[in-house]
Amino acid sequence: MTAIDVSGMIDAVGARLRALRMRHDFTLTELSERTGISVSTLSRLEAGERRASLDLLLPIATVFDVGLDALVGVETSRDPRVHGTPITRHGRTWVALSRHGDGPTAFKVTVPAAPAKHRVEQRVHAGFDWFFVLSGRVRLALGDDEHIIEAGEAVEFDTLIPHGTASAGSGPAEILHLMSRDGERVHLRDV
Template sequence: MDHVPGETSPDPATPGVLPDVAPQLRALRRRRGLTLEAAAQRAGLSPAHLSRLETGNRQPSLPMLLALSRIYGTTVSELLGETPPERDPVVRAGRSEPVEADGWIYRQAGGAGRALQCLRVHVPYATRADIVRVHPGEEWIHVLEGRVRLALGEAVHVLDPGDSAHFDSLTPHRIGAATPGGAELLFVHTLMQSPAAELCLGDGTPHRR
């Protein structure tokens, strides 16, 4: 039997390996309104190979599951039929304990484990954490109090209360308060797999206040 890279044949000695993946793959493809041919082309497979995955005659590797999850706009957990725990959509004021790193103080303003990470941040006037950062993703900031100095590449912007900025974080950027008392802002980023303190609060070790 020929071997297709990225796919493994079901092991007869271990029946039930990934038991939910075949019907999930078929159901999610149909939910997205994709034909077998269209989905296979996006995944870099032949329609016959994808058909084998959907009927359980082939078992996908983890890289293939990751690729298909992106195509279908879902997660590997959903492809495997796992039910995520119910999330409370409401984040109550006062429930998030402040955390400090390098003079920055932040509170979680969104749910954990989401594709978007939302923080309320106090930005100090001048600290060593005011450094240039470059990393994948997007960032959105909205100034609540004080003034914020935002350097994007060679451009420098001063944001007043009520002002916002939305930018690609692969652009070298630096955020700092432009007022001696610091500034308060809402901060949203798309890097859910990295600790918030490492993303936006410098290299210091975060600690509870």
């Protein structure tokens, strides 16, 4: 077993923080407003002039919706399996199939049956959505158009177009859904 270089890990937090902030297109002022940490403290932390502490890292990790391990560079597990916990929102069950990171997140989504005449609720948000129908049939409302997507078919669309889905059959449908962090916030949280 190798010794952990804690000092080196703490020293590298600044570079990780700056990279994470830049990927999310935040200014120091915006991050300060969201965390309650002063701009000068954040700047010194990124520059390596201030040591990272738990009271600084926790609000930052919360804003970026990442674990502390992402900020300090600790590998939490060598087990490649993803153990997603089902989340039910608006009648749909979402199970994460990938670990949360900066890129797209994969989910298996169970879309419940809906009456055939049921109007599909549509939303708009930044990003792109992609899904593959694993089983069943899915009604995709995309602006003024509606499409029936069959098992084995995939779709991709700009999420600035009003969009929504419902099961097109008498039973639920299952889809493999890839989305960005923006899409995840819209779909899994009441924003």
